[in-house]
Amino acid sequence: MRFHGVVLTAGVIALGACGGGGDKNASTSTPDTTAAAAAAPAPAAGGAAATTTAATAGKSAPITGKTWNVQMIGDQKGYRFEPATLTIKVGDGIKFTNVTGGPHNVAFNTLPAEGADSANAKQLAANMPAQTGAGPSAKIGDLSSPLLTAPNDTYTVSFAGVKPGKYDFNCTPHLALGMKGTITVQ
Numbered sequence: 001m002r003f004h005g006v007v008l009t010a011g012v013i014a015l016g017a018c019g020g021g022g023d024k025n026a027s028t029s030t031p032d033t034t035a036a037a038a039a040a041p042a043p044a045a046g047g048a049a050a051t052t053t054a055a056t057a058g059k060s061a062p063i064t065g066k067t068w069n070v071q072m073i074g075d076q077k078g079y080r081f082e083p084a085t086l087t088i089k090v091g092d093g094i095k096f097t098n099v100t101g102g103p104h105n106v107a108f109n110t111l112p113a114e115g116a117d118s119a120n121a122k123q124l125a126a127n128m129p130a131q132t133g134a135g136p137s138a139k140i141g142d143l144s145s146p147l148l149t150a151p152n153d154t155y156t157v158s159f160a161g162v163k164p165g166k167y168d169f170n171c172t173p174h175l176a177l178g179m180k181g182t183i184t185v186q
């Protein structure tokens with residue numbers, strides 16, 4: 001049970017971060033469109049994406065539809081997203097929650113309308129904030145979330161403004177262990 005050590009460490013970090021009481025923000029599995037919408041990235045007011053060259057490339061598109069929940073799990077049965085495959089609509093969002101076995105992230109590797117420089121890839125990158133539910137954090141790459149280290153930390157991706165098709169994703173730390181999935185956007 002090696003991952004117990006990881007969980008304990010993450011738990012200590014979470015306790016330190018929560019500090020002053022009443023974690024009313026604790027996420028549940030119920031759909032929470034408002035929270036997801038609030039978590040969606042604001043247009044780069046802070047200038048984090050200021051180096052983007054194309055004027056249209058850095059603008060995030062907020063969730064307009066349903067927010068789906070995906071759990072990030074590492075336990076005796078292995079490392080996985082649950083569900084690992086889901087079908088959503090353009091405008092929906094997905095809220096990933098670090099349940100056990102973290103740190104986890106979500107990184108996209110295969111996109112419809114191929115090419116890392118495609119407008120679709122830029123839109124998805126813009127829809128992936130450098131912030132988890134726990135606060136600002138560094139993205140691992142344009143199409144990768146920050147690491148979710150603390151238990152119950154969340155990360156929400158908007159699929160507004162992207163092209164329909166299949167989006168393969170994985171967890172970078174656990175890719176070799178098969179932690180991956182596919183989102184079909186209709």
Ligand SMILES: [Cu+2]
Pocket residue numbers: 072079101102103104105171172173174179
């Ligand atoms: Cu993982």
